Amino acid sequence: MNRTSRLFWKLCGIEKMDNNQTNFPYNFNSSACKSCRGKCCRGLGGYVWLSMEELERIAETKNMDVAKFANKYARQVEGKLSLQERVINGEHFCCFFDMINSHCEIYEIRPKQCKAFPFWNQFKKDPKKLFLECPGVTFKPSI
């Protein structure tokens, strides 16, 4: 396994998202996710920010008490909520990454930050890192 090829730097602020994909210099084909084994959900460690509403919604879907859910799956970082990670053989995995089937266990209700990936503001002007990590992106043809 090549750890340096792993991403999981979910560091963008959820408040800084641009929902207009035409503003980005690349396209994204989600069919690449089927074979990439979740590069954006594992790797060197990072933060998957989630709002209180998102936390409550995921807890409800899992039929869990919100406080118990938060204790088990969330952590506080600089006053914000982030999902917990599992560390196996030095590699960090989001706590909702299914390592056997390589997919997100809460895909339909994953946090906004995950839904927005790979269209994060931090890649708009400089997508080099993204292209090294995400096999689903391709540059838009110049007009």
Ligand code: SF4
């Ligand atoms: S790294 Fe890209 S292709 Fe792979 S799962 Fe994430 S979004 Fe999909």
Ligand code: SF4
């Ligand atoms: S919540 Fe799902 S999509 Fe988001 S990092 Fe975790 S496993 Fe990946």
